[in-house]
Amino acid sequence: MMIFLISEGITEGPFVGGRKLDPLATYSVTVNEGLAALLPAMGLQLSNLKVLPDLEYVVLRDYVMRIGEVETGSQGRIMDVADIKHRR
Numbered sequence: 681m682m683i684f685l686i687s688e689g690i691t692e693g694p695f696v697g698g699r700k701l702d703p704l705a706t707y708s709v710t711v712n713e714g715l716a717a718l719l720p721a722m723g724l725q726l727s728n729l730k731v732l733p734d735l736e737y738v739v740l741r742d743y744v745m746r747i748g749e750v751e752t753g754s755q756g757r758i759m760d761v762a763d764i765k766h767r768r
Contacts, residue, residue, distance in 0.1 A: 712736050 694701045701707075711719075719726055744750055 696702075696707060713731060716726065716729060716731075
């Protein structure tokens with residue numbers, strides 16, 4: 681179980697499946713082993729952890745092949761800082 685402390689003043693997000701996160705609900709998430717190892721250090725409790733032999737790259741490839749089409753685009757969250765440094 682992952683437990684998040686949500687401040688009362690928050691009016692937006694976080695969202696799960698388009699719906700506002702319910703702090704009393706239990707959610708299932710998929711993460712790689714590295715993130716799963718870090719979550720307890722962040723104060724997040726894990727239960728029913730299942731480590732699978734599948735590499736995330738293979739799982740993603742198979743998923744993309746199954747759905748047949750991927751819509752790409754930037755959400756503006758990742759920035760090429762090397763490009764910014766060269767402009768100065």
